[in-house]
Amino acid sequence: MPSEAPSLQVIGLSASYGDVPAVTDVSLEVRRGEIVTMIGANGAGKSTIIKCICGLLKPVAGTVKLFGEDLRGLTPDRLVKKGLSVVPEGRRLFGKMTLKENLELGAYTRNDPAAVRRDMDRVLTDFPELRDRLSTIAGTFSGGQQQMVAVARAMMSNPRVMMLDEPTIGLAPVVVDRISDLLLKIAKSGVDILVVEQNAEVALSMADRGYILEGGRVIAEDDAKSLSESEEVQKAYLGI
């Protein structure tokens, strides 16, 4: 019997800005039920890979597949409809709109208002700290709350796969723990996750598997436990 297609699969991806290569021959996958992390320093190419996967940047070479389907040429909103959701670098909330409006925008590709209302309620159950603040202007939330809003907004498209670009950057440790818990809960609810991080400790503590990215190339991949025990990773990323 053929094995199940990965939820998300990137094969031989290369991308450039003008003539300058940013990512070279990157392959990675997220399998059903997994949280996968991609760890890399500043400028390693993490956001470039995310942008290629979600259709914002056209790769020079390579293939991206969602549940076995080639995504080439699909626009970002088509990808959202197919179940791919992204929490972008820097959150990109609509700072002058209310929390409720931000969440509704997360569901903009959907046309079943009853299901959207149901999902709004489900999301607010997962993020109880947001429930009483629906009419608050998003730009007035703290950094940690804004990150939660960004994750909540991504959940409003009812995704099957979620990608997050450095969701814990700049947040206090207690907020980082809260975000990690939320991601574990989201994964348990059946959403497969690719999370890119500079913070290897946080990333490896929540992930099942990980990839290490340097200079636009994958230099190591393994299960999260083995990566966190590897001397090379400890020296370069964990400060041990």
Ligand SMILES: Nc1ncnc2c1ncn2[C@@H]1O[C@H](COP(=O)(O)OP(=O)(O)OP(=O)(O)O)[C@@H](O)[C@H]1O
């Ligand atoms: N819009 C752009 N124009 C030109 N070069 C870019 C652009 N965006 C990124 N780059 C370059 O591509 C390389 C990869 O950048 P990318 O933003 O993907 O890294 P990153 O791993 O996300 O880094 P960070 O952790 O700082 O977000 C870097 O050398 C960067 O300078």
Ligand SMILES: [Mg+2]
């Ligand atoms: Mg980045």
